Amino acid sequence: MTGWLCDDGLTDYTALRLCNEILGTRFGKRAPSGALLEGLPFRTTNYTCHYGDKCRGVAYDEAEFACNNDTERAAVYCYNATEEYEINMQSAEITNPGGKIVLKMRVKYLKEGEVHHLHGDSAKDKISVEYCGRPIKLKGVYGRDGRYKVTGKIRGRPCSQECIRVHIGGVVYHEENCS
Numbered sequence: 001m002t003g004w005l006c007d008d009g010l011t012d013y014t015a016l017r018l019c020n021e022i023l024g025t026r027f028g029k030r031a032p033s034g035a036l037l038e039g040l041p042f043r044t045t046n047y048t049c050h051y052g053d054k055c056r057g058v059a060y061d062e063a064e065f066a067c068n069n070d071t072e073r074a075a076v077y078c079y080n081a082t083e084e085y086e087i088n089m090q091s092a093e094i095t096n097p098g099g100k101i102v103l104k105m106r107v108k109y110l111k112e113g114e115v116h117h118l119h120g121d122s123a124k125d126k127i128s129v130e131y132c133g134r135p136i137k138l139k140g141v142y143g144r145d146g147r148y149k150v151t152g153k154i155r156g157r158p159c160s161q162e163c164i165r166v167h168i169g170g171v172v173y174h175e176e177n178c179s
Contacts, residue, residue, distance in 0.1 A: 010030060010047060010074045010076075011030070012028075012029050012030055013049060014047060014048060014049045014055065015028045015029050015030045015031075015076040015077075016028040016029065017049035017055050018047065018049070018055060018076055018078075019076060019078035019079075021054065021055055023078045025078040025079055025080050026079070026080045026081070027078070027079050027080065027081075027082075028076055028077065028078045028079070029076070029077055030074065030075070030076060030077075031075035031076055031077045045057065045058050046058045079110065081171075082111065083109070083110070083111055084110040084173075085107055085108065085109055085110065085123055085168045085173045086107070086108040086110065086173070087105050087106070087107055087108075087166055087168075087173045087174035088105060088106040088107075088108075089103065089104075089105050089166075089174055089176060090104040090105055090106060091103070091104045092104075092164055092176060094131070094154070094162060096154075099153050099154035099155070100151070100152075100153060100154070101129070101131060101136055101150075101151070101152050101153070101154055101164075102149065102150070102151050103129065103148075103149070103150040103151075103164070103166070104148070104149050104150075105147075105148055105150070105166070105174070106146055106147055106148075107123050107146045107147075107148060107168070108146060109122060109123060109146065121144055121145070121146070123146070123168045123169075124141050124143075124144075124148065125141075126167075126168045126169040126170075127141050127148070127150060127166065127167070127168055128166075128167045128168075128170075129150060129152060129164065129165070129166055129167070130163075130164070130165040130166075130167065131154050131159075131162070131163070131164055132156075132159035132161060132162065132163050133163065134154075134155055134156055135155075136152040136153065136154055136155070137152055137153045137155060138150065138151070138152040139151045139152050139153065150166075161177055161178070161179070162177045163175070163176070163177050163178035163179075164176045164177065164178075165178065
């Protein structure tokens with residue numbers, strides 16, 4: 001259920017616990033309220049977390065006081081690692097026979113849950129690709145500003161599933177046709 005949280009003294013600790021308990025992520029922090037989407041309803045207010053207890057809040061429609069829409073909206077960034085990536089695969093072309101693969105993708109760099117535009121293409125040199133459980137011998141990763149074309153050679157026989165996994169720094173950030 002998407003909606004706003006009324007700030008009422010929201011702390012980074014409460015944001016962390018909110019992310020842990022509700023979304024299941026490892027980390028969380030307060031974010032600028034400008035990160036929120038417009039037009040969503042308030043859902044909760046007076047949200048607090050105390051060490052050793054479950055977090056608690058008051059359903060907004062049961063609260064005594066209304067939130068000020070401009071100054072009391074709270075946003076939270078939830079994330080699993082200090083540095084993460086999001087991959088949006090634009091196209092995947094596999095040529096058999098010949099064993100050639102061409103992937104076009106957009107990569108977003110997230111630092112503590114926020115899109116970080118000054119990453120300097122830090123992911124480019126960390127990309128590796130797996131096809132049907134086998135690593136691909138990369139010919140190159142071309143492009144900049146998170147828009148990449150990855151080319152390589154498939155080793156071994158073609159497989160029927162055509163599972164593609166894209167790793168950045170050894171972590172899988174995209175899977176396609178994998179069961």
